[in-house]
Amino acid sequence: MPQPESTLNPKLGEWLVAVNAQVANLKAAGFEPTPISARESLANLTKNFVDPGPEMAVSETLVHGGEYPVPVRIYQPENRGEGAAIIYCHGGGHMAGSVSVYDPICRRFAEACGRTLVSVEYRLAPENPYPAGLNDLISVVRHLGAALDKKGISHNGRWILMGDSGGGALCASASRLLQHQPNSIDAQVLIYPSLDYTMQTLSIEENGRGYLLEKEKILWYFENYFQGSQNPYLASPLHGEFTAKLPATLVLTAEFCPLRDEGVDYVRKVREGGANAEHLHFGDMIHAFLNIESLVPDASDRVYRHVAEYLHGI
Template identity: 50%
Template sequence: MLNAQLKAWLDRLNELVAEQKAAGVEATPATVRDSMAAMTRNQVRPGPELPWVGDARVECGETPVPVRLYDPAPDRDTPVCLFFHGGGHMAGSVAVYDPICRRLADASSWLVVSVDYRLAPEYPYPFGLEDCHSVARHLWPVLDAQGRRYQRRLALAGDSGGGTFAATLSALAQNDQRLPVEKQVLIYPSLDYTLNHPSVTENGKGYLLEAERIAWYFQHYFQHGEDRRGASPLFMPVSNRLPETLVISAEYCPLRDEALAYVQRLNDTGVPCRHRHFDDMIHAYLNLESLAPDACAATYREIAAFLNGD
């Protein structure tokens, strides 16, 4: 059953959405970005305070990629978690996800690096993915330049569209000795750009992330007739070289079934995979922490336990 607080909030939201549609209001990239930022700001409190947080730029080609570093233990050599934010490849930013990354670093005691990749439609496929890939390949000199103490142990993490990037890089890393990925964390990830799973229809209206909006995101991301199936992590080759994986899914999420299918593929291949399913949650609940505090706390504990081998 859907969480009661989320249901009450969704009821109000859906009324507002219906009023806007009736008035002919159409979404734009700017309004979507503003909406996600406002939702997160209103529902996720700032903090926690960390010993060291700093911004940097990864020089990896003509366009440097901004990143923000969250070091929970500057006096220790800590493993590194590269984080890719969600937002349908169109919204979200390092600033929007600052409280979420702080919580991740605080809970896990890993050094978290949040990537401010370029967004569609200004920068369609594959610009954002290439930014994330470049940061992963050129990360260590940046940490050195920032005076961070770290272990050369790398995990990839992301929620929603950021989970797409994490899973894609993990797939690429299977055959790239220069990109050793130890673990990946996929939080209600988008793994199938073809949108052919039943949950897209089942949960595609009334649960915040709607099927119509997902299709709109993808239309802005794929602007030149690219092979969407080929770009989908769910259909990329899977071998025992894929990193140990944690998948977090939500019952009322339209992306639920592709997450479950990915877990099944990894299990069938023998890739170590942990799966945590929240049967009363919706997509993007980490951005709605005040409405789902227990689920959010449990999620950060689950990620920390996975990263630390507990």
């Protein structure tokens, strides 16, 4: 629930006035959203507001072993240690985003955490609806070790799942499905994640208009992702099984994000199920604020620092 003292960051407020005016003009002109517009919008947003990331060794490979050879980009910062490597799933509502779009963000996480980071180019809807992207992530979890071995990249066979928005949904979904199987997931970091495909939380209504990510756009994403082939409730990580076998979890939420409440509820359910969960809340932020870093540099820096501190002992 929003707190009485919660106030939107002033710079975001000014920026959103212009964004909302532009959105209103597009709707009045009969704008029709397409996968092209969704992908270009996220790519341009990130390019305009996130500077290139730090220099480090970068390579690419395919992860074989599942139904599809999954392309991945591997980041190796100079300060990397021997701990579990990060598997990163980008945001974009299962329809947008890419390894290339998220390159600066992944570089920042790799350097801040001092770990090898593997960014996953999972398949996107509507061309590849549910569960293609989820299957890609699970395939990477199961077969990444062999792919890294072929590249001569050292690892300890343990992984940390990390993702924002729709990528957070994939991470939580994979953790849910793998919790009863022998697996190599030590932790998951979910950044303003999408966890309830039924869209029933109060924050969807409170923040579903005027704060960049709008309710009607979320519904459009989900319609393209499921295409009527799956019960959204059954696919939702928030409505899955919560046991002590889930990995240690860190969830980051933003006060003015429509997905806020599902993140809060997920933390509660992880704890009730017997696993460890931590929650970091940003009381003046909106969804996807890492993609507009130059507007909110302090909040973005706090994310990278806190995630690094959380993973220090993992």
